[in-house]
Amino acid sequence: MQQAAVTHILPVTLISRTRTLPTKGKVLVHPGQRVNATDVIAEARQPGQHLLVDVRRGLGMSIKQDIMPLIERRVGDKLQKGDIIAQSKGLFAHIVSAPIDAEIISIFNGKVLLEAPGGTIHLKAGISGTVTDVLPEYSATIETNGMLIQGVWGNRGIDQGMLLNLASNPGDELTAARLEVSMRGAVAMCGHCGQAEALQVAADLPLRGLVLGSMTANLLSLASKLPIPILLLEGFGQIPINSTAYKLLSSNEKRDLTILAQPWNRMTGERPELIINLPTDASQAPELVQIMPGMIVRINSLPHFGKIATLVKIPSGLSALPNRLRVPCAIVRLEDNEQIVVPLANLDILK
Amino acid sequence: MANSIVDAQSVLVIDLGSVNTRALLFDIVEGEYHFIAVGNSTTTLEAPFRDVREGIHLAILKLQEITGRIFVGEDTQLILPAQPNGSGVDRLALVFTAGPELHIVAVGLLNEVSMESLQRLAGAAYGRVVESVGLNDRRRMETQLDAIVRSGPDLLLLAGGTDGGASRSVVRQVELVNLVCRILPNDRRPEILYVGNQVLAAKIKEILDKFASTSIAPNIRPSIDVEDINPAMGALSQVLTRLRTRKLGGMDTYLSSLSTPALPATAGMGHIIRFLSGIYDPKTVLAVDVGASWTTLVTAQHGALSTNVFPYGMGSGITNLLQQTRIEEIAQWLPIHIPTSVVRDYLWQKALYPASIPMSIEALAIEQALARQNIRAALQGTLARWPNLNMAFEPILASGGILTSGSTPAQALLILLDGLQPAGITLAALDQNGVLPALGAISTFNSILPVQVIESGALLNLATVIAPISNEKYGTPVLSVQMEYENGSNSTHQITQGSLTALPLSPGQKARVHLKPLRRLELNPYGGQRMTSFNATGGVCGLVIDCRGRPLQLPKDEARRRDMIRKWLTALGNLPPAQ
Numbered sequence: 001m002q003q004a005a006v007t008h009i010l011p012v013t014l015i016s017r018t019r020t021l022p023t024k025g026k027v028l029v030h031p032g033q034r035v036n037a038t039d040v041i042a043e044a045r046q047p048g049q050h051l052l053v054d055v056r057r058g059l060g061m062s063i064k065q066d067i068m069p070l071i072e073r074r075v076g077d078k079l080q081k082g083d084i085i086a087q088s089k090g091l092f093a094h095i096v097s098a099p100i101d102a103e104i105i106s107i108f109n110g111k112v113l114l115e116a117p118g119g120t121i122h123l124k125a126g127i128s129g130t131v132t133d134v135l136p137e138y139s140a141t142i143e144t145n146g147m148l149i150q151g152v153w154g155n156r157g158i159d160q161g162m163l164l165n166l167a168s169n170p171g172d173e174l175t176a177a178r179l180e181v182s183m184r185g186a187v188a189m190c191g192h193c194g195q196a197e198a199l200q201v202a203a204d205l206p207l208r209g210l211v212l213g214s215m216t217a218n219l220l221s222l223a224s225k226l227p228i229p230i231l232l233l234e235g236f237g238q239i240p241i242n243s244t245a246y247k248l249l250s251s252n253e254k255r256d257l258t259i260l261a262q263p264w265n266r267m268t269g270e271r272p273e274l275i276i277n278l279p280t281d282a283s284q285a286p287e288l289v290q291i292m293p294g295m296i297v298r299i300n301s302l303p304h305f306g307k308i309a310t311l312v313k314i315p316s317g318l319s320a321l322p323n324r325l326r327v328p329c330a331i332v333r334l335e336d337n338e339q340i341v342v343p344l345a346n347l348d349i350l351k
Numbered sequence: 352m353a354n355s356i357v358d359a360q361s362v363l364v365i366d367l368g369s370v371n372t373r374a375l376l377f378d379i380v381e382g383e384y385h386f387i388a389v390g391n392s393t394t395t396l397e398a399p400f401r402d403v404r405e406g407i408h409l410a411i412l413k414l415q416e417i418t419g420r421i422f423v424g425e426d427t428q429l430i431l432p433a434q435p436n437g438s439g440v441d442r443l444a445l446v447f448t449a450g451p452e453l454h455i456v457a458v459g460l461l462n463e464v465s466m467e468s469l470q471r472l473a474g475a476a477y478g479r480v481v482e483s484v485g486l487n488d489r490r491r492m493e494t495q496l497d498a499i500v501r502s503g504p505d506l507l508l509l510a511g512g513t514d515g516g517a518s519r520s521v522v523r524q525v526e527l528v529n530l531v532c533r534i535l536p537n538d539r540r541p542e543i544l545y546v547g548n549q550v551l552a553a554k555i556k557e558i559l560d561k562f563a564s565t566s567i568a569p570n571i572r573p574s575i576d577v578e579d580i581n582p583a584m585g586a587l588s589q590v591l592t593r594l595r596t597r598k599l600g601g602m603d604t605y606l607s608s609l610s611t612p613a614l615p616a617t618a619g620m621g622h623i624i625r626f627l628s629g630i631y632d633p634k635t636v637l638a639v640d641v642g643a644s645w646t647t648l649v650t651a652q653h654g655a656l657s658t659n660v661f662p663y664g665m666g667s668g669i670t671n672l673l674q675q676t677r678i679e680e681i682a683q684w685l686p687i688h689i690p691t692s693v694v695r696d697y698l699w700q701k702a703l704y705p706a707s708i709p710m711s712i713e714a715l716a717i718e719q720a721l722a723r724q725n726i727r728a729a730l731q732g733t734l735a736r737w738p739n740l741n742m743a744f745e746p747i748l749a750s751g752g753i754l755t756s757g758s759t760p761a762q763a764l765l766i767l768l769d770g771l772q773p774a775g776i777t778l779a780a781l782d783q784n785g786v787l788p789a790l791g792a793i794s795t796f797n798s799i800l801p802v803q804v805i806e807s808g809a810l811l812n813l814a815t816v817i818a819p820i821s822n823e824k825y826g827t828p829v830l831s832v833q834m835e836y837e838n839g840s841n842s843t844h845q846i847t848q849g850s851l852t853a854l855p856l857s858p859g860q861k862a863r864v865h866l867k868p869l870r871r872l873e874l875n876p877y878g879g880q881r882m883t884s885f886n887a888t889g890g891v892c893g894l895v896i897d898c899r900g901r902p903l904q905l906p907k908d909e910a911r912r913r914d915m916i917r918k919w920l921t922a923l924g925n926l927p928p929a930q
Contacts, residue, residue: 002409005399024536047500050493050534106533113530152703216692217699235703237696264703266667267451269398287399301707302697302714323715325757327708343708345393 002291002344005269006351007298008150009244014284015148015275017127020139025121027134035125037160037258037275041140048118051100056110058096059088067110077104085112124158126260127275147252147276148285149233149245151211154261154272157229161187161208163257163276165250170213171240176201183207187257189249191240196222203228209259211249211274213241213306229261231272239306242298243335244350252276285351291344297332298348309334314344359384360441361433362800363414363422364789365407366616367447367599369644370394370666370706371752372406374414374422375789376440377800384803389784390414393706396449396599403449404601431608442610444792446619447602448642450595452662453478456504456541458524460486460511465547468571468578469510471736472546475584475617475658476591477645478506484527486520492527499531504541505594507531507563509555512548513574521548525555532562540564542590546571546583566590581656588618611795616640617647617658619791623801624651626794627746634745638787639729639771641722641751643705644668646729652741659733663725665718665753666705669698676724683905684720684769686916689713694720708757715757719766722753726770743877744773748810750782760891761924764813765916768851774820774876774901778888779813812858812890814923818897821872825849829870829898835863844896845869851919852896856889863887864894876901892923 021027025044035041056067071086073079079098087095102114129144164186166178174190176197187209193199194216202210203226210230215223217236233241241249258275265271269287289295295311309332319329319341327343334340361378372394376387390413395406411422411429421438424430430439455478459465466485473480481502484495499507509528511521532540540563545555552567559565568586572578592613596602606613620638627636628651635652643666648659663672678695685694697717701707709715734740747767749755754763760781767779786809790801821829830846834854846852848870856862864887866874875882887894899919906912 002393003405005397023539047534050496050500050530052493052496052530106530108529108533109526113533115534217695218692220699236699237693266397267401269401300700300704301710303711305700321708321710323709323712324759325708325715327756343710345706345708346704346710 003288004291004347004349006285006287006289007348008148008285009242009248009350010148010285011248012146012278012280012282013148014143014145014282015127015129016132016141016143016284018133018139018141019123019126021123022121024137027136027138027140029131029134029140031131031134033131035128035131035142037125037128037260038158039125040122041125041131041142042123044121044123046118046121048102048116050105051102051114051116053085053096053099053112053114054110055086055096055112059086059094061088061110071107071112073104073107073112075104075107078102079104079114126158126262127258128160128277144275144277145280145282146278147248147274149248149274151231151233151272151274152235152264153232154263155224155226155230156263157209157227157261158259159187159208159229160256160258161185163249163253163255164188165253166190167241167246169240170243170246171238174198174202174210174212179205179207181205187211187259189241192238193219194238199223199226199230202226209257209261211259214239229259231259231261231274234306235300237305242306243308244296249274289349289351291330291349296350297330298350299332299342299346300348301343301346304334304340304342307334308350309342311347312339360797362442362444362610362793362797363411363429363440364792365410365443365445365605366785366789367396367403367407367445367449367602368394369449369642369664372403372410373785374407374410375784375786376414376418377789377793377804383807384800385807386784386786386804386809388414388417390417394449402601403599404604407605429608442796443605443608444611444789445602445605445609445613446616446788446792447595447599447613448477448616448645450477450598452644453505453591453594454481454503455479456481456499456502456507457483458485458507458509458528459547460517460520460524462487464575465510465512465572468580469508469546471578471657472571472580472583472587473508474736475587475621475660476506477615477617477660479662484524495527496530496534499527500534503539504531506590507541507543509543509545510547510571512551512570513572514549514570516548518548518551521551525558529558529562532559542566542594544568544583544586544590546586564593584618584621584656584658588615591615611792614788614792616788617649617660619788620647620649621651621656621658622791622794623787624649624748625654625656626801628652628654631745634743635741636746636748637744637771638748638750638782639726639767640749641665641725641753642668643752646725648729648733650733650740650744657733657737657740659729659736661729661732663728665701665721665725665751667702668725669702669721672721672725672728673698676728681717681720681724683912684723684916685716686913686920687713687716688909688913689717718753719758719762722751722766723770726766730771741877742773743775743875744771744777745775746778746780747771747773748780748782748787750785750787755781755783755785759924760811760813761920764892764895764923765920767813768816768818768895768897769903772901772903773816774818774873776875776882776885777816777818779816779890780810781813782809783811784809812888814853814890814892814895815856815887816895816897817864817866817874818901819868819872819874820876820901821848821870821898823848823870823872827870829868829872830896831867831869832896833865833867834894835865837861846896846898848898849900850896850898851922852898853893853923854896856887856894858889858891860889861886862889862894895923
């Protein structure tokens with residue numbers, strides 16, 4: 001039996017997420033600490049601009065003269081603008097001083113490499129929960145119990161707010177007219193968006209986040225730039241929210257929802273996620289399962305994008321598709337009981 | 352004779368692709384090497400596996416199922432070498448394309464000299480040149496330094512100076528690289544490959560090796576007017592393998608069992624294409640591979656190789672193509688009406704699910720249109736890197752799932768003709784099982800096997816293609832083609848400008864072809880011998896005469912354009928029986 005990765009759409013589960021700095025830094029939380037999704041849990045210094053100071057030239061010394069004894073600073077020293085780096089001796093002594101506030105990164109061949117203070121990378125918790133583990137200088141693991149729905153695309157934002165369902169059907173389109181000032185501070189959910197104006201109004205209100213089944217791809221550029229988190233559950237086009245996620249979100253309307261609109265990173269497995277914390281204990285869902293009949297699947301290709309189905313059978317060998325391609329397939333039963341043949345590669349296992 | 356047939360050995364090659372992992376088996380059948388079968392599995396590089404071994408194991412199990420032979424022991428390990436009971440294999444090789452895009456930094460001297468050569472060398476890697484610094488770069492050294500650090504380099508290519516020539520400028524660039532290494536933390540320092548003035552090589556290695564793994568290869572510009580990239584390609588392959596081994600979880604466990612070091616698939620392809628260029632001399636042998644993440648064009652003429660990898664593909668590579676191509680350029684190749692907005696949505700969705708397979712006729716049409724544009728973009732990129740490339744391509748060897756399993760032979764041929772728009776006389780063949788990179792890897796320890804496998808029909812001949820160039824009006828008769836078949840029968844055909852015609856000539860069948868221009872037309876626009884009579888080899892699409900003109904001008908009217916594309920497909924697909 002073939003193994004496959006799982007997409008989680010779960011009413012309640014134990015959620016454990018390790019958040020890691022892109023570079024060595026400082027973890028600001030400790031095991032047992034409660035954190036909010038938007039709390040900064042770790043930070044790291046980004047290197048600033050570099051400056052190469054030619055001490056030998058500054059002191060007017062020749063290449064044959066040993067300059068190291070004249071350099072008064074060491075690697076790692078933090079300098080203020082004007083601090084002396086090196087000076088020559090004698091009646092007409094020369095001085096080389098720091099042209100900016102900086103740290104000495106390296107000293108070599110009569111040159112001093114300075115690094116100006118850079119920005120700081122702030123790593124947010126992403127989920128509200130309890131810190132269970134810390135890898136000093138790099139990462140923290142946070143756990144919570146609650147509803148979990150994984151999406152396919154996010155524009156990088158993280159926020160929290162009350163969930164508002166703007167869609168009476170999973171395929172309803174988000175229009176600017178559906179958005180009202182009273183929704184400010186909420187996370188709104190709708191089936192599909194094809195209007196730039198609607199996205200802009202959502203950001204201008206502002207909403208705390210926007211959950212969509214799908215969005216037309218011509219809005220990608222705008223959605224990527226908007227300051228509110230936007231998360232797609234199905235992808236690009238006019239794909240309604242899948243029925244399982246729609247039911248789950250509808251039944252949780254008015255609850256506080258965390259929207260973690262991070263991009264889907266297939267290497268690390270990080271995905272855009274929606275989380276509603278629930279005061280209950282649950283077990284963790286598997287990330288990997290054996291594909292077998294009875295499983296609930298979602299179809300991720302035309303002409304059945306986003307449809308939920310039950311896996312009926314995996315025929316041995318190859319099956320023919322309407323376009324005559326012959327590939328390994330599964331027979332699945334759609335929610336209206338129609339049975340169709342779908343390539344195994346086009347199925348998301350929901351668990 | 353170390354590699355004589357007497358020492359016949361079975362060979363298993365693992366091909367680690369971005370989406371699929373394949374296990375290819377080669378063995379002796381009736382005294383000669385043949386490709387036996389391939390087992391396929393999904394590549395398990397990504398989460399939640401993050402270990403390629405699972406995919407390799409499943410691909411080998413699939414191969415067991417297909418062949419009925421045993422390759423995996425009860426301990427779940429590969430049986431190596433083959434046992435007296437017939438289980439296992441004698442030799443193991445590995446080629447790879449999988450892995451994230453590498454960030455490459457090129458540091459050299461003059462733009463028109465070492466920098467240009469560096470770009471060509473970097474083009475063979477599965478990556479993108481994210482920063483270049485040459486002597487003409489007016490930025491301050493600190494600015495260059497920050498730009499390189501910010502680019503997050505995986506691989507730094509350093510060149511400059513002819514052998515025994517300039518050294519002071521090279522030293523200045525080495526100082527820059529040295530500073531980059533000092534700034535970056537240990538675990539983020541790039542692999543360095545030095546391909547410049549060999550007089551300085553040992554000293555440069557001594558300086559840089561203290562900070563980052565530094566390799567030395569022969570100078571890519573040994574003198575100002577001589578470029579010689581090929582010797583550096585071997586060193587580049589080794590560096591790429593080291594980089595990939597670090598990023599592909601589990602790959603290192605196979606390295607000690609391999610008969611030859613793991614190779615980038617492009618390097619394997621390069622070995623074979625270079626070999627074939629000896630047979631087809633003076634023509635340029637071209638291999639084109641359209642993968643999920645990369646589109647690769649490898650050419651060789653007189654043994655001189657050009658390897659060009661572009662981050663355009665049928666899966667994750669879509670996003671890169673869409674950044675430089677308008678949707679309309681892809682949609683223009685559709686034989687059926689699909690709104691541009693649907694094409695755009697489909698492609699972005701496909702990038703989210705790179706392993707998904709087109710289920711409908713519309714989805715397949717979009718992917719075949721995408722394949723054309725991938726090939727066109729890769730060809731344009733190749734010509735930008737190699738402006739003097741001899742485009743008298745023969746043969747054209749094509750591979751990649753969309754061509755081999757996602758298209759009929761006629762569709763695959765039309766994708767190639769539209770994408771490459773070759774001119775002159777050529778032969779188009781399909782590497783149906785993607786054996787070429789594997790054969791290239793094998794050629795490093797067994798020179799007989801690749802030759803025998805190619806001769807045994809591992810490649811599917813699509814067609815001998817005649818593509819003359821004429822400026823005559825559409826519909827004007829421009830060429831008379833007379834076919835003399837081996838059985839003595841013959842036929843004559845009048846070809847009109849703008850047409851695509853397939854004449855019957857089955858695979859394995861040969862015919863003497865006589866060409867008689869009826870108007871002004873170039874039969875061999877890229878020079879060389881002007882052939883008006885030649886022996887042609889058949890293919891599944893017969894003998895094809897592509898008189899559509901170069902560059903191919905598609906009708907502006909959408910309906911007419913779609914009709915035209917359907918007509919061309921019909922011309923290639925509905926072949927009358929062979930004589």
